[in-house]
Amino acid sequence: MFGPDNRGMTLSVLLVEDDEHIRQALGLALDDEGFTVTDAVSGEDALDLLKTTTFDVVLLDLMLPGVDGLEVCRALRAQGDLPIIIVTARTDASDVIAGLEAGADDYVTKPLMASVLAARIRALLRRSGRQDEVLRVGELEIQPQTSTVLRAGAEVHLTRTEFRLLVELASADGRVVSREQLLQRVWGYDYFGDTRLLDVHIRRLRRKVEADPDDPELVVTVRGVGYRVDL
Amino acid sequence: MPRLSLRWRVALVLGLGSLLLTSALAVLVWNLSSGYMQRQREQSATRQAEVNVRLVDGALRTGSDGLEELLTGLTTGPDSTVLLYRSGQVLTSGRQIDPQVLPDELVDLGRRGVPATQRLVVDGIPVLAVSLPISSADAAYVELAPLLQLDRTFRFLSVLLITGTLVSGLLGVALGSWAGRRALRPLTELTKAASLIAGGDLKARLPTQTDPDLARLASTFNTTADALEERVLRDARFAGDVSHELRSPLTTMVNAAEVLRRRRAEIPGTAGRALDLLTSEVDRFSRTVVDLLEISRADQEADDTNLEVIDLVSLVDNVLDSRPATDVPVRPGLPGPQVLGDRRRLDRVVDNLLDNAERHAGGAVRVAVLSHDGHARLEVDDTGPGVPPELRERIFHRFDRGTRAGSRGTDTGSGLGLALVAQHVHRHSGTVWVEDRPGGGARFVVELPEAHQ
Structure with a gap:
């Protein structure tokens, strides 16, 4: 259910960017990296395209004329778990967090190299094949083979990234998983830098799986180290 | 001496002023009343003695035998004494004292016909000695009137005046302190608002004042x-x-x-x-x-919202792992000190120091994390040419490339790497400097306050 397997297949990318030059340059460079790039010049344009065409990943600029990037992000997230990477010139903490809260899986700040972006796209689309057994945490039942999570028998809808985060935590059997390990295993590259990415995703995950997200009982913070699940 | 605060200065000045005023008044009251009472007592004692002398004089003239009884009758209380000096002999009645304790001049004055008074302390009791001549014989009459009552009154008065003066001084201080606080209250509000603004809350304002x-x-x-x-x-x-x-x-x-x-x-x-x-x-x-x-x-950023407790060793490890091309022979071992910091900025510090070593000294040969005097200490060593003492501050300035300025190679960096290191470290209340590495090369040292859990 996570789209086509990316091995041996050309990945299709929807690039939503209003700056013509950036669109062209990134398009050329991503083409060199082996992606099929489709352009959208505005949020409306992107949403229209997505009605008729399927893509493997969306690269979304936040500052768009008309429908704002955040709104596009929320609209896409409401429709499904299509991977979204925000490409933004805004570097303020509040902008980054707003983008992630709107449902983005990852973000990169301009100026970015297409090669870096390519690595992140591949990491995001990589299937996590480490775990096939059904995992149980509290009243959660995690089925890696079908990528579904049941809570007391009812399905909880998680995005690809949230799901992988939960699997990494659940398969540690209650041991602490450090922030660095989570970033490397879930986002897949040697990540260093701010941990807002992880913080926001943990928050989103808790909102979906915890009875009381403000007083988490399943995904527990270990101060100064990382997170663990409370079996 | 540390300068006193305005409030305390106001309080002290008021207290001192009040003390001066009341003590001047007290001195005045003391002088007037004690002088008056003293004079009153002297006059009454002298009058009494004069009456008595006339009686004694009369008795001596008539040569009656009842002189002893008369003298006994003249004493007014257990503490008063009457002495009669008459042709080499002394007659005493009332409280018995040694006539030697009376000064000779006093008695002589009486004998020579000059009335005199003197304050004395006889056998532990303050007395007023009145010496009068007896006209009919070559004799002197001396009466010792006790001053106990008067002295008690004086003591009471002095205690009252001193206490009053001190209390008024203290009241002055209290009043000054209170008035100072009242007067400075708007200043306290001002300080609070100003420090809020300095702390980054630009919305802080002073309430509208009616004064x-x-x-x-x-x-x-x-x-x-x-x-x-x-x-x-x-x-x-x-x-x-x-x-x-x-x-x-x-x-x-x-x-x-x-x-x-x-x-x-x-x-x-x-x-x-x-x-x-x-x-x-x-x-x-x-x-x-x-x-x-x-x-x-x-x-520009005033707020640090991303502070968290960070294990410095794993942070350094993580940065080193994310640089596959960087090979540092000596790396820190666990466990390391923890610091309260912004992970992104500290990552940048380590990364930039490694960049710097690679760019100018062929790469770092040792990265160490130590706990030192309540500080977490990061050391990045290289075996390059080192940094001459006169450049050790300058290299942390923006766009200051040390000796390499003017001869830029192909990869000189932005010229901001170490400035960013310094800036991020200072934001964490830390210090960064460069020193000689034992055995040659440079050692960049970052010290951050250690976090205690």
Whole structure:
């Protein structure tokens, strides 16, 4: 259910960017990296395209004329778990967090190299094949083979990234998983830098799986180290 | 001596003033009343003695035998004494004392016909001695009137006056302190608002004042705060715009350069060499702009919302792991000290120090994390040429490339790497410096306050 397997297949990318030059340059460079790039010049344009065409990943600029990037992000997230990477010139903490809260899986700040972006796209689309057994945490039942999570028998809808985060935590059997390990295993590259990415995703995950997200009982913070699940 | 606060100075001045005034009044009261009472007592004692002398004189004239009884009858109380000096013999009645304790001059004056009075202490009791001549015989009459009552009154009065003076001084201090606090209360509010603003809360304002003396101060302060807030917001907006306007074309440039670099082989000769120059300069320019934006953003940001407890050893490990090309022979071992910090900034510190070692000294040979005197200490050693003492401060300045200025190689960095290190470290209340590495080379040292859990 996570789209086509990316091995041996050309990945299709929807690039939503209003700056013509950036669109062209990134398009050329991503083409060199082996992606099929489709352009959208505005949020409306992107949403229209997505009605008729399927893509493997969306690269979304936040500052768009008309429908704002955040709104596009929320609209896409409401429709499904299509991977979204925000490409933004805004570097303020509040902008980054707003983008992630709107449902983005990852973000990169301009100026970015297409090669870096390519690595992140591949990491995001990589299937996590480490775990096939059904995992149980509290009243959660995690089925890696079908990528579904049941809570007391009812399905909880998680995005690809949230799901992988939960699997990494659940398969540690209650041991602490450090922030660095989570970033490397879930986002897949040697990540260093701010941990807002992880913080926001943990928050989103808790909102979906915890009875009381403000007083988490399943995904527990270990101060100064990382997170663990409370079996 | 440390300077006293305004409030305490006001209190002390008021206390001192009150003390001076009441003590002057007390001295005046003391002098007037004690002098008056003393005189009254002397007069009454003298009058009494004069009456008595007339009786004794009469008895001596008539030569009656009842002189002893008369003298006994003349004593007014158990503490009073009457002495009669008569032709070498002394007659005493009342409280018995040794006649030797009386000064000779006093008795002589009486004998010679001159009345005299003197204050004395006889056998532990204060007395007023009145010496009078007896006209009919060559004799002197001396009466010792006790002053116990008067002295008690004086003591009571003095205690009353001294206590009153001290109390009034203390009251003055208290009043001054209270008045000072009252008067300074608006200043306390001002201080609170000002420190809120200094702490980053640009919305802090002073409440409107009704007192005309304070209304102007409050409105001036609030106008200044308004202007400051607007200025900061405008600056932040401008910085955001600059950031966007610079990052957008750079994105185009670095990606176009990447496309061109892939096709370098297709572009031979002069055009190819020009292309090399262009692409490498685009990369450097991009790094410089990003660093410049970061350093100016760090200048502006007042809040640190991303503080967390960080294990310095795992942070360093993580940065080293993310640089596969960097091979450091000696790396820190667990467990390490913890610091309270912004992970992103500290990552940048370590990364930039490693970059610096690679750029100028062939790479770091040792990265150590130590706990030292309540500080977490990071050391990055290289075996390069080291940094001469006169440049050790300058290299942390922006765009100061030390000795390499003027002879830039192909990869000189942005010139902001160490400045960013210094800035981030200072934000964490830490220090950074460079020293000689034992055995040659440079050692960059970062010290951050250790976090205690």
